Amino acid sequence: xxxxxxxxxxxxxxxxxxxxxxxxxxxxxxxxxxxxxxxxxxxxxxxxxxxxxxxxxxxxxxxxxxxxxxxxxxxxxxxxxxxxxxxxxxxxxxxxxxxxxxxxxxxxxxxxxxxxxxxxxxxxxxxxxxxxxxxxxxxxxxxxxxxxxxxxxxxxxxxxxxxxxxxxxxxxxxxxxxxxxxxxxxxxxxxxxxxxxxxxxxxxxxxxxxxxxxxxxxxxxxxxxxxxxxxxxxxxxxxxxxxxxxxxxxxxxxxxxxxxxxxxxxxxxxxxxxxxxxxxxxxxxxxxxxxxxxxxxxxxxxxxxxxxxxxxxxxxxx
Amino acid sequence: xxxxxxxxxxxxxxxxxxxxxxxxxxxxxxxxxxxxxxxxxxxxxxxxxxxxxxxxxxxxxxxxxxxxxxxxxxxxxxxxxxxxxxxxxxxxxxxxxxxxxxxxxxxxxxxxxxxxxxxxxxxxxxxxxxxxxxxxxxxxxxxxxxxxxxxxxxxxxxxxxxxxxxxxxxxxxxxxxxxxxxxxxxxxxxxxxxxxxxxxxxxxxxxxxxxxxxxxxxxxxxxxxxxxxxxxxxxxxxxxxxxxxxxxxxxxxxxxxxxxxxxxxxxxxxxxxxxxxxxxxxxxxxxxxxxxxxxxxxxxxxxxxxxxxxxxxxxxxx
Numbered sequence: 001x002x003x004x005x006x007x008x009x010x011x012x013x014x015x016x017x018x019x020x021x022x023x024x025x026x027x028x029x030x031x032x033x034x035x036x037x038x039x040x041x042x043x044x045x046x047x048x049x050x051x052x053x054x055x056x057x058x059x060x061x062x063x064x065x066x067x068x069x070x071x072x073x074x075x076x077x078x079x080x081x082x083x084x085x086x087x088x089x090x091x092x093x094x095x096x097x098x099x100x101x102x103x104x105x106x107x108x109x110x111x112x113x114x115x116x117x118x119x120x121x122x123x124x125x126x127x128x129x130x131x132x133x134x135x136x137x138x139x140x141x142x143x144x145x146x147x148x149x150x151x152x153x154x155x156x157x158x159x160x161x162x163x164x165x166x167x168x169x170x171x172x173x174x175x176x177x178x179x180x181x182x183x184x185x186x187x188x189x190x191x192x193x194x195x196x197x198x199x200x201x202x203x204x205x206x207x208x209x210x211x212x213x214x215x216x217x218x219x220x221x222x223x224x225x226x227x228x229x230x231x232x233x234x235x236x237x238x239x240x241x242x243x244x245x246x247x248x249x250x251x252x253x254x255x256x257x258x259x260x261x262x263x264x265x266x267x268x269x270x271x272x273x274x275x276x277x278x279x280x281x282x283x284x285x286x287x288x289x290x291x292x293x294x295x296x297x298x299x300x301x302x303x304x305x306x307x308x309x310x311x312x313x314x315x316x317x318x
Numbered sequence: 319x320x321x322x323x324x325x326x327x328x329x330x331x332x333x334x335x336x337x338x339x340x341x342x343x344x345x346x347x348x349x350x351x352x353x354x355x356x357x358x359x360x361x362x363x364x365x366x367x368x369x370x371x372x373x374x375x376x377x378x379x380x381x382x383x384x385x386x387x388x389x390x391x392x393x394x395x396x397x398x399x400x401x402x403x404x405x406x407x408x409x410x411x412x413x414x415x416x417x418x419x420x421x422x423x424x425x426x427x428x429x430x431x432x433x434x435x436x437x438x439x440x441x442x443x444x445x446x447x448x449x450x451x452x453x454x455x456x457x458x459x460x461x462x463x464x465x466x467x468x469x470x471x472x473x474x475x476x477x478x479x480x481x482x483x484x485x486x487x488x489x490x491x492x493x494x495x496x497x498x499x500x501x502x503x504x505x506x507x508x509x510x511x512x513x514x515x516x517x518x519x520x521x522x523x524x525x526x527x528x529x530x531x532x533x534x535x536x537x538x539x540x541x542x543x544x545x546x547x548x549x550x551x552x553x554x555x556x557x558x559x560x561x562x563x564x565x566x567x568x569x570x571x572x573x574x575x576x577x578x579x580x581x582x583x584x585x586x587x588x589x590x591x592x593x594x595x596x597x598x599x600x601x602x603x604x605x606x607x608x609x610x611x612x613x614x615x616x617x618x619x620x621x622x623x624x625x626x627x628x629x630x631x632x633x634x635x636x
Contacts, residue, residue: 001417003415004416005413007416012416015420019427021427024436046405046407046440046441046452047407085341088364090366091448092322095323097319097322098333113339125368127371132441132450136360
C-alpha cells in the first residue's frame with residue numbers, strides 16, 4: 001500500500017496520466033488542456049487554491065479572489081489564448097463572513113475584467129475553504145503556444161522581472177514593510193495581452209508561465225522539447241526589492257530568482273532571426289539565454305558555468 | 319456581520335450573482351454557463367463533491383469518481399449539449415492510498431467514455447478530500463435548452479423513474495440489501511444522449527436535470543418561465559424499490575419521489591402538438607403533467623389537488 005504522502009506530485013500526476021485513455025487534442029503536460037474546435041483551440045485550465053495553504057498572511061479576501069482567477073488566466077495566457085470566461089467552485093466554511101465572500105468574489109470578477117472577460121458560473125458548497133477556478137480561452141489554429149517546440153539556436157526570454165513574489169513572501173515572514181514585493185506576491189498579473197500578442201507573431205516556438213520558479217520551468221521546457229539551455233545569470237531581470245530582502249533575511253538572491261516561483265511571467269523561446277518580429281509585437285521582454293543541444297545541458301553562466309538544479313514541486317511529500 | 323451559516327445556499331448565490339458584472343451569453347441560473355462561439359454555444363458546468371459529504375457509506379472510489387463526472391455531465395445533458403471534455407481538480411489527503419486514487423480516476427474516465435469524451439486535464443493539490451469537476455459541451459445555436467422557456471399548455475415530462483436515489487440512501491441507512499436502489503444512488507447515469515436528442519427535435523421548450531428533487535426542479539422551471547404546473551401524482555414513474563423501502567423505513571414514498579433528489583433524470587416541457595416529434599426522438603419519457611398560467615399554481619393532483627412544497631436546498635444552514 002502506497003500513500004500519496006510517500007510520493008511527489010509529479011509522480012502522482014504521471015501515474016494518473018498513464019492510466020487514462022489518451023485524450024484527443026493536445027496531450028496532458030501543458031499549462032492547459034486543449035480541445036479541437038476545428039477552426040481554433042479551446043484551452044481550459046483548472047487550479048485549486050486553499051485558504052490556508054495559498055493565502056499569505058495579511059492577504060485580503062479581494063486579493064485571494066483575484067489570485068484564484070489570475071493563476072488560471074496565466075495558464076490561458078501561456079497558451080497564447082484569448083480568455084473567454086472564468087468559473088469558480090467554492091468550498092466555504094459556514095463560519096466565513098458574507099462580506100469576506102463578497103470581497104473575494106469581487107476580486108475574481110475584477111481579475112476577469114482585467115483579462116477582458118467575466119465570471120460566468122460555478123458552484124458553492126460547504127467545505128474547508130477552497131477555490132477551484134477554471135479559466136477558458138480560445139486561440140486560432142496554428143497559433144497555440146506549447147511547452148514542446150523549443151529548437152536549438154532559439155533565444156530564451158521572459159516577460160518581466162523575477163524573484164518579486166519570493167521577496168514578498170520572505171519580507172512578510174521577516175516583518176519587513178515592502179509593499180511592492182508584497183503586491184508582486186498577492187497581486188499576480190496574468191500576462192494575457194502578452195501571451196496573445198506573442199502567439200499572433202507566429203514566431204514563438206514554445207511558451208509557459210513561471211508559476212513554480214524559473215529553474216523548474218526551464219527544465220520542463222527542455223524535457224518536453226528535447227533540448228538544453230544556457231541561461232546568462234546577469235541577463236535575468238531581478239525584481240528591485242530582491243537584493244534588499246536577501247540582505248535583510250539571508251535568503252540568497254539566486255534562491256528567490258530561480259527557485260521560489262509565484263512570479264507568473266511568461267518564459268518563451270523564438271528563433272534568433274525572428275527577433276524583429278517579436279520586438280514588433282510591443283510586448284516587453286528580456287532575453288536571458290539560448291537553446292542548446294543536449295537535454296542534460298541546462299546551464300547557467302555566471303562567474304562560472306554550472307547546472308541549474310531542478311527541485312520540482314512537492315505539495316504532497318510528508 | 320453575517321456568517322454564511324446564517325444564510326441558505328440560494329441566498330448566498332443570489333448575493334454573489336447580484337454583485338457581478340452581468341456576463342454576456344446566457345445569464346446565470348441554468349444548469350451550466352454558456353459562452354457564445356458564434357455558430358454554437360460552449361456550455362460549462364462545475365460541481366464540487368466532498369469525500370465526506372457526498373460519498374454514501376460503502377461507495378467505492380471508482381463510483382465516487384464516476385459520480386464526480388456524472389453530476390457535471392448531467393448538467394451538460396440538460397442544456398442539450400454534446401460533451402467535449404472533463405477536467406478534474408483534486409484536493410487529496412496525503413493519507414489517501416494511491417490505489418484508491420487510481421480507482422477514482424478510472425471511474426471518472428469511464429464516465430467520460432460513457433459520455434463520448436475524455437478526462438483532459440485538471441489539478442492535484444494536498445487538501446481535505448474534494449473533487450471539483452468541470453464538464454464542457456457544445457450545442458448548435460438555436461438548440462440550447464434552458465430552464466426558462468416553458469409555455470402555458472406545454473406538457474411536462476421526465477426521462478425516467480424517480481425516488482431511486484432516495485431509496486438507495488434510506489436502504490443503506492437502514493441496513494437493507496437493495497443493490498438496484500444503491501446503484502441508482504451511486505451510479506448516476508447522465509442523460510447525455512437523451513438531452514442531445516431532445517434538443518435536436520427543436521420541440522422542447524425548457525429542460526433541467528433533477529439533481530435536487532422533482533419539487534425543487536418544478537419550482538425552478540416555473541419561477542424562471544413565469545408559469546405554473548399541474549402534476550398528476552399517478553403519472554410520475556416511481557423507481558421499483560421505493561414502496562418497499564418506504565414500508566421498511568417509514569420514509570413516505572412522496573418524500574423520496576418529490577423531495578430527495580439524486581435521480582438526475584431530465585425534466586422537460588414541450589408543446590402538446592409536438593408530441594409526435596418528441597416521440598420520434600427515440601428518447602424514453604413519461605408525461606407527468608402540464609404547464610398552466612400563474613406562477614403560484616404549482617400543484618399536484620392526487621386524491622385532492624395540493625401545492626407542491628418548495629423546500630429548496632440547504633447546504634450551509636447551521
